[in-house]
Amino acid sequence: MIEVEDLTKYYGGKRAIHDLCFRIEKGEIVGFLGLNGAGKTTTLRILGCLILPSSGVVRIDGMDLADSAHEIRKRLGFLPDTPPLYDEMSVRDYLRFVAELKGVPSKNLTRFIGDALSTCNLTEVADDNIATLSHGFRQRVGLAQSMVHKPSLLILDEPTSGLDPVQIVEMRELIKRLGGEHTVLLSSHILTEISQTCDRLLVIDRGKLVADGTEESISQQAHGSAQGGVLELEIEGEGEAVPEQARQAIGRVPGVIVARVVSKQARRVRLEVECSDDRRSQVARAIVDAGLGLLLLQRKALELESIFQRLVHPTHPQPPAT
Amino acid sequence: MKPIALIIRRELAAYLRSPLGWVVAAVLLLIDGLAFNVFAVGSDTARKSSEVLSQFFFFSGGLAEAAGLFLAMRLLAEERQTGTINLLFSSPIRDYQIVLGKFLAAFVFLLGIHVLSLYMPLMVLLHGKVAKGHLVAGYLGVLLMGSTGLAIGMFASSLTRSQLVAIVVGAAISVALVMAWLLAPVTDRPFDQFFSWLALWNKHFPPFMRGTISLQDVAYYVSMTYVFLFATTRVLESRRWSS
Numbered sequence: 362m363i364e365v366e367d368l369t370k371y372y373g374g375k376r377a378i379h380d381l382c383f384r385i386e387k388g389e390i391v392g393f394l395g396l397n398g399a400g401k402t403t404t405l406r407i408l409g410c411l412i413l414p415s416s417g418v419v420r421i422d423g424m425d426l427a428d429s430a431h432e433i434r435k436r437l438g439f440l441p442d443t444p445p446l447y448d449e450m451s452v453r454d455y456l457r458f459v460a461e462l463k464g465v466p467s468k469n470l471t472r473f474i475g476d477a478l479s480t481c482n483l484t485e486v487a488d489d490n491i492a493t494l495s496h497g498f499r500q501r502v503g504l505a506q507s508m509v510h511k512p513s514l515l516i517l518d519e520p521t522s523g524l525d526p527v528q529i530v531e532m533r534e535l536i537k538r539l540g541g542e543h544t545v546l547l548s549s550h551i552l553t554e555i556s557q558t559c560d561r562l563l564v565i566d567r568g569k570l571v572a573d574g575t576e577e578s579i580s581q582q583a584h585g586s587a588q589g590g591v592l593e594l595e596i597e598g599e600g601e602a603v604p605e606q607a608r609q610a611i612g613r614v615p616g617v618i619v620a621r622v623v624s625k626q627a628r629r630v631r632l633e634v635e636c637s638d639d640r641r642s643q644v645a646r647a648i649v650d651a652g653l654g655l656l657l658l659q660r661k662a663l664e665l666e667s668i669f670q671r672l673v674h675p676t677h678p679q680p681p682a683t
Numbered sequence: 684m685k686p687i688a689l690i691i692r693r694e695l696a697a698y699l700r701s702p703l704g705w706v707v708a709a710v711l712l713l714i715d716g717l718a719f720n721v722f723a724v725g726s727d728t729a730r731k732s733s734e735v736l737s738q739f740f741f742f743s744g745g746l747a748e749a750a751g752l753f754l755a756m757r758l759l760a761e762e763r764q765t766g767t768i769n770l771l772f773s774s775p776i777r778d779y780q781i782v783l784g785k786f787l788a789a790f791v792f793l794l795g796i797h798v799l800s801l802y803m804p805l806m807v808l809l810h811g812k813v814a815k816g817h818l819v820a821g822y823l824g825v826l827l828m829g830s831t832g833l834a835i836g837m838f839a840s841s842l843t844r845s846q847l848v849a850i851v852v853g854a855a856i857s858v859a860l861v862m863a864w865l866l867a868p869v870t871d872r873p874f875d876q877f878f879s880w881l882a883l884w885n886k887h888f889p890p891f892m893r894g895t896i897s898l899q900d901v902a903y904y905v906s907m908t909y910v911f912l913f914a915t916t917r918v919l920e921s922r923r924w925s926s
Binding site for chain 2: 409410411412431432434435437439441443444445446447448449450454458459461462463464506
């Protein structure tokens with residue numbers, strides 16, 4: 362679907378992105394993650410045929426962007442960081458204008474506009490003037506605009522910016538529904554946001570691609586080892602000696618580096634265990650053999666924030682885990 | 684051609700739904716009517732109808748140029764200001780289609796305003812004796828002035844995202860062009876002839892006022908319009924890829 366090789370863009374003497382390389386397959390939902398100014402918008406604007414790269418090759422559906430931009434634009438829906446809305450038009454008229462502009466045949470117009478209105482939950486405001494709509498609705502009209510012609514590629518630059526929590530959840534659901542049928546690229550600097558919506562993440566820092574993969578594979582990449590890591594445990598047992606008993610039982614399991622008691626309340630003890638590789642079943646057995654009750658045992662998911670911190674500022678200390 | 688028709692439709696609707704179109708129409712008709720009453724009809728001395736008509740076209744031409752600038756100032760600057768230009772740029776539409784569509788929409792609107800001003804010369808026609816051809820020639824000249832104003836205004840509008848800057852730049856270009864004939868007497872050949880030809884008003888408009896249509900005057904206004912629309916397209920092309 363999309364192949365990008367050595368993509369570089371200069372604004373005057375300032376380099377916005379530097380030698381980006383990635384591939385995106387059909388139907389994927391891919392998130393661009395990066396701080397403000399990292400080059401997300403620049404990359405999306407190039408893919409959206411709005412600006413030309415300084416060097417590098419971009420192929421969309423096998424067509425070179427530099428040669429066939431006009432053709433590519435027909436298959437493309439783009440939502441810029443501010444939705445491109447004509448305030449004086451009604452939502453329905455506006456969507457009709459966009460659909461016709463993108464070359465939707467007139468026999469399909471009514472159906473396509475109806476689909477976009479219902480997908481984006483805009484039916485109730487379809488005949489209102491865009492100027493009178495609230496921010497959330499405007500953002501949804503922007504999304505409807507980008508998908509009204511049923512493009513194969515959807516590019517959404519910060520689709521959730523400025524929305525309230527309820528609207529963010531709605532927008533997230535909406536975008537998820539669009540995957541499969543469309544290839545969706547979106548950008549955000551909100552980490553949880555993007556990890557919940559996207560199949561794959563591309564992390565960009567200062568114009569360079571620093572990570573590419575699922576949240577899990579990026580977390581492994583950031584921490585170096587694929588198998589090891591930290592286990593979280595919750596144990597039940599009677600008596601004052603329980604924490605120490607559990608700690609020693611776990612400590613005897615080969616491969617366990619260190620076991621720490623995190624908290625203790627009434628009959629429940631929480632522990633963190635660092636191991637060199639995946640020792641979950643051995644740890645579980647050790648606890649059961651020691652006569653304690655095992656309530657919870659899981660690998661500690663690394664917060665995307667800390668992964669991101671590590672990728673973007675490898676030298677900075679990690680913020681304390683919560 | 685379909686994209687051009689789409690742009691024309693949207694822009695015309697925008698003039699009709701936003702205050703700018705109505706304000707320009709009202710102001711133009713108001714000043715035109717005032718000037719008609721004061722200078723053309725209101726004079727004490729008896730005059731020929733054709734003189735009255737020619738005077739009407741004199742200020743109508745200037746007003747059309749100014750109205751053109753005001754109608755055109757929003758055409759591209761506003762799209763950049765609000766970011767809607769991104770929609771056009773990411774759509775399968777060529778730059779010349781955007782420019783031509785917007786120009787034609789503004790021209791149709793300007794034409795509409797001038798249809799509403801017809802009552803003034805028709806009054807002269809009813810009460811006096813003038814050739815209908817004079818009316819046609821005069822209106823042709825006025826519309827050509829208007830189209831030049833639109834083209835200049837649109838070029839200015841392509842340069843900036845502020846409509847205020849656009850109108851100032853557009854007015855500056857227009858005034859400079861109107862005053863170009865002043866340079867003719869103080870420059871050597873062949874520049875004197877060039878400046879005299881270049882002037883927006885001096886040589887090219889008075890024939891229309893008097894009721895004569897000459898091909899070279901029509902050609903002058905058409906080529907001025909073309910040059911500025913062409914320049915607008917080039918500015919848009921460069922903006923499209925670099926911004």
